[in-house]
Amino acid sequence: MSVDRVREAPAVVIDGRRLPIVEGATVLETLEASGIDAASGCRAGTCMKCVLRTDSPLPVGSQKGLREPLVREGAFVSCQTRPTGDIVLRGAAAPVPLDAHVRGVETVSKDVARVFLEPASTFEYAPGQYLDVIHPTGAKRSYSIASLPASGLLELHVRAVPGGLVSSWLHGRQPGDHLSIQGPFGQCYYLPTDPAQPLLLVGAGTGLSPLLGIARDALEQGHTGPIDLVHGGLIPERLYLQEELRAFAREAPSLRVHHCVLKEATPHEHEGPLDQVALKLAGAQAPDAARKRAFLCGDDAIVRTLQRSFFLAGVPSREIFADPFTPAVS
Ligand SMILES: Cc1cc2nc3c(=O)[nH]c(=O)nc-3n(C[C@H](O)[C@H](O)[C@H](O)COP(=O)(O)OP(=O)(O)OC[C@H]3O[C@@H](n4cnc5c(N)ncnc54)[C@H](O)[C@@H]3O)c2cc1C
Incomplete structure (x- = not known):
C-alpha cells in the first residue's frame, strides 16, 4: 500500500479532538460542521472576528490583513484558511461569554x-x-x-x-x-509602533465609539504625533458628544477634533462628503500621506468609500484599519 493511501486526511485539532477537513473546506467550516461554537462574522476576511491561533504551518494567505504582532503569535483568519495539513488550535474556537x-x-x-x-x-x-x-x-x-x-x-x-x-x-x-x-x-486599535506617526480617525455616527477609544488609548500610551478625529453625520443632529470632544481636544493639544455634516452645517461644522472633508482637514494629500495611519469606522458603505479615498490619497493600505458596521444577517 502506498504511503499516500494510509496517510490520514488533514484535520483541525481542538482540545485533542481531530476534526477531519473535507477537501477545500476552511478551518471555520470544519469547526462548524462538527457543531463547535466558533466565532464568525463577515466570512470574507474583513471583520477578523474568526481569528484563531496555532503553532502549525499555515497555508499562504491565511494571515492576510492581520497586524504584525498577531502574525507573530500564529494568529490566522479561520474563514479564509483552507489547510492542506493538520492545524492544531491553541485555545478555544470562541471567547467564553x-x-x-x-x-x-x-x-x-x-x-x-x-x-x-x-x-x-x-x-x-x-x-x-x-x-x-x-x-x-x-x-x-x-x-x-x-x-x-x-x-x-x-x-x-x-x-x-x-x-x-x-x-x-x-x-x-x-x-x-x-x-x-x-x-x-477586531484589530482596529492603537499600537505604539511609531509614537510620532500622524493618526487620522474618521467615522460617521456611532463609528465615533471605536475612534474615541483609539484616541484615548493613543494619548494614554504617550502618542506624540498629531491625531485628527473627524466625526461625521448626515445633518448636525446626527452628531453627538460634540462638547465632550471639544473639551477632550482642549486637554490634549495634539488632538484636533473636526465635525462634518453632509448638509445643513451650522458654524460649528464643515459641510460636504465625509471623505473629502476628512482628507482636506487632515491634509492626507500632503507629501507625507504615506507616513499616516488611518482608522475608519462606522456605516459599511461610508467606511468602504473612505478606504478607497484614503488609499487613492496616498495612505498605504497596510496603514488603513477599518471596521465597517455591517448589519448582522440573523
Ligand atoms: C464590527 C462591528 C461593530 C459595530 N459597532 C457598533 C457600534 O459601536 N454601535 C452601533 O450602534 N452599532 C454597531 N454595529 C452594528 C450592530 O452590531 C447592529 O448591527 C445594530 O445595532 C443593529 O442591530 P439590531 O439587532 O438592533 O437590528 P437588527 O434586528 O439586526 O436589524 C433590524 C433591521 O434593521 C436593518 N439594519 C440593521 N442595521 C442597520 C443599519 N446600520 N442601517 C440601516 N438598517 C439597518 C436590518 O437589515 C433589519 O432589517 C457594529 C457592527 C459591526 C459588524
Missing part, C-alpha cells in the same frame, strides 16, 4: 445612547475593538468599545435602529440589569 452588569444608559442624541457595562470577571481588550452583546434570544450583535480598560467600565455607543432587536433592547436596559457579552474581536 461573560456576565456583565448594566451601570448606566445615557441618551446622548435622538437615537444614540452610551451604554456602560461592568464585566463580572476580567475582560481584556484594546479600546477600539468590539464585543458581542448576546440578547436573551441568543442573537448576537457587535458594539465597539470607547473606554479605556483602566476605567473599569465598558463604554458602548448604541444607535437605536428602527425595528432593531438588540439596539432597541439595549436602549431599554436599566442600571443593575445583567446581560452576556463575548469578545473582544
Whole structure:
C-alpha cells in the first residue's frame, strides 16, 4: 500500500479532538460542521472576528490583513484558511461569554445612547475593538468599545435602529440589569509602533465609539504625533458628544477634533462628503500621506468609500484599519 493511501486526511485539532477537513473546506467550516461554537462574522476576511491561533504551518494567505504582532503569535483568519495539513488550535474556537452588569444608559442624541457595562470577571481588550452583546434570544450583535480598560467600565455607543432587536433592547436596559457579552474581536486599535506617526480617525455616527477609544488609548500610551478625529453625520443632529470632544481636544493639544455634516452645517461644522472633508482637514494629500495611519469606522458603505479615498490619497493600505458596521444577517 502506498504511503499516500494510509496517510490520514488533514484535520483541525481542538482540545485533542481531530476534526477531519473535507477537501477545500476552511478551518471555520470544519469547526462548524462538527457543531463547535466558533466565532464568525463577515466570512470574507474583513471583520477578523474568526481569528484563531496555532503553532502549525499555515497555508499562504491565511494571515492576510492581520497586524504584525498577531502574525507573530500564529494568529490566522479561520474563514479564509483552507489547510492542506493538520492545524492544531491553541485555545478555544470562541471567547467564553461573560456576565456583565448594566451601570448606566445615557441618551446622548435622538437615537444614540452610551451604554456602560461592568464585566463580572476580567475582560481584556484594546479600546477600539468590539464585543458581542448576546440578547436573551441568543442573537448576537457587535458594539465597539470607547473606554479605556483602566476605567473599569465598558463604554458602548448604541444607535437605536428602527425595528432593531438588540439596539432597541439595549436602549431599554436599566442600571443593575445583567446581560452576556463575548469578545473582544477586531484589530482596529492603537499600537505604539511609531509614537510620532500622524493618526487620522474618521467615522460617521456611532463609528465615533471605536475612534474615541483609539484616541484615548493613543494619548494614554504617550502618542506624540498629531491625531485628527473627524466625526461625521448626515445633518448636525446626527452628531453627538460634540462638547465632550471639544473639551477632550482642549486637554490634549495634539488632538484636533473636526465635525462634518453632509448638509445643513451650522458654524460649528464643515459641510460636504465625509471623505473629502476628512482628507482636506487632515491634509492626507500632503507629501507625507504615506507616513499616516488611518482608522475608519462606522456605516459599511461610508467606511468602504473612505478606504478607497484614503488609499487613492496616498495612505498605504497596510496603514488603513477599518471596521465597517455591517448589519448582522440573523
Ligand atoms: C464590527 C462591528 C461593530 C459595530 N459597532 C457598533 C457600534 O459601536 N454601535 C452601533 O450602534 N452599532 C454597531 N454595529 C452594528 C450592530 O452590531 C447592529 O448591527 C445594530 O445595532 C443593529 O442591530 P439590531 O439587532 O438592533 O437590528 P437588527 O434586528 O439586526 O436589524 C433590524 C433591521 O434593521 C436593518 N439594519 C440593521 N442595521 C442597520 C443599519 N446600520 N442601517 C440601516 N438598517 C439597518 C436590518 O437589515 C433589519 O432589517 C457594529 C457592527 C459591526 C459588524
